[in-house]
Amino acid sequence: MKTITISSAYVRQTLDGAEALGYDLKKLLRECEIPPQVLTEDRSRVEAAQYFRLVSKLTVLLNDEAMGLLGKPQRIGVSAMMCNAVINCPSVGEAYERSVEYANLLENGFYHQLTLDDNLVTHEIGRRSTSTITNTYIVETTLMSFHRFHSWLANERMPIVQVTLDYPATDYPEEYQFLFFGAAVLFNQPRNSIVYNRSAFDLPNRQNYPSLQSYMERAPMNLFETRVSDKQIAMNVRNLVETSLREKEELPEIEVIAAHLNMHSQTLRRALKKEGTVYQEIKTQTRRDIAIHLLNQKRLSIEEIAAKVAFSEPSAFIRAFKSWTGLTPLTYRKG
Incomplete structure (x- = not known):
């Protein structure tokens, strides 16, 4: 990863x-x-x-796959049973419908409802009045898990039209770019839902029991894995920036990235804007995440890490890292 x-x-x-x-x-x-x-x-x-x-x-x-965040424990093995129940479905749509039916049997926290029309599919997760939903995390990861698993079945990402959430905007907006791949996320809405293009439900199921075994062995990492797609420009850009930092200790100009993607730099800027981000933000997040990774490894000095993430002066890196995380690199490393 x-x-x-x-x-x-x-x-x-x-x-x-x-x-x-x-x-x-x-x-x-x-x-x-x-x-x-x-x-x-x-x-x-x-x-x-x-x-x-x-x-x-x-x-x-x-002994709870929901980690104590729902009204009652969701015992280990529940998700595996659901996956086994749908793995032989011929299409993603049929598998999704069966997954929703299975989830409703649990009567734990949410009720699930699918609404299909000619163009869209809406998966709503409502709050059961008799159950406890501890926080927003369990709402977002429930929606994300349905999307990630059924995208894996299709062996391609199911396009998300939008996500609606029934609570105010959170203080971690950049996480939604990763959780929902740049799709519009609307807050203070009447319901929690994820909306797909109807065509996604016609995708064939390309998985089987042997591949499911491998998928389950990677849990929970598999839910956070991304499926690189030509339609997800921001993720492709990030991968190119990360490669440049790791191999050359350089931050590439946007024109270099655009050339790798066979497009003009202005076209790339527009594509990133459509996905809710800009090139500078991607560069900053990539530098931050690589720096955190290197600090945790505890093999390189602060000066060496600064160079690895393309800072000419350690002092500039220290200031930047504190602006990213609220901590100096040394304080972060000491824990």
């Missing part, structure tokens, strides 16, 4: 269930090699690999 990081807001929400049950959060974080600053520093971030360790640990510790 390419180097990515997870917002501290997501880490804290992941821990809400364990905190309610009385677990020592700092101890859990230390066991997953996550700096405790994520509990207090809003701008702090953790590597994806660290986050996956935390999710796996909480799932096993609580």
Whole structure:
């Protein structure tokens, strides 16, 4: 997987269930090699690999795939049973419909409803009045999980038209670019839903029982994996920036990136704007995430890391890193 990081807001929400049950959060974080600053520093971030360790640990510790974030535990094996129940469906649409039926049998937190018309499919997850939904994280990851799994069945990304959420805008807007691939995310809406083009449900199921076994072995990492697509320009741009930093310790100009993608730089700017981002933002996020990864490895000095992410002076890197995470590189490394 390419180097990515997870917002501290997501880490804290992941821990809400364990905190309610009385677990020592700092101890859990230390066991997953996550700096405790994520509990207090809003701008702090953790590597994806660290986050996956935390999710796996909480799932096993609580015997709950929802990590204590729903009204009652969702025991380990529930997701595997759902995947096995749909793996032989001939189309993504049939598999999705069966997944929704299965999810409604759980009667835990959400009720699921699919609405299909000639052009769109809307998957709504409503809040059951008798159940507890602990936080926004479990709403967003439930929608994301349905999208990621059924995209895997198709072996291509199901295009998302929009996502609607029934709560105010969060303080981690950049995470939605990754969660929902740049699709419009609307807040303060009457319902929580994810909307697809109707054609996505006609895609054939290209997976089978052997490939499902491999998929389940990668959980939970597989839910955060991205399927690179020509339609996802921002992800392709990020991959090229990351490659340049790793191989040359250089930040490429947008004209160089555009040439790799066989387009004019102005065309690339417009494409990125359509996906809700700009080139400068992608460069900054990539530098930040690689720096965090290198700091966690603890093999290179601060000066060496500064050079790796294309800073000519360590002092400039230190200032930038503090603006990204709220911490100096040394404080972050010490945890």
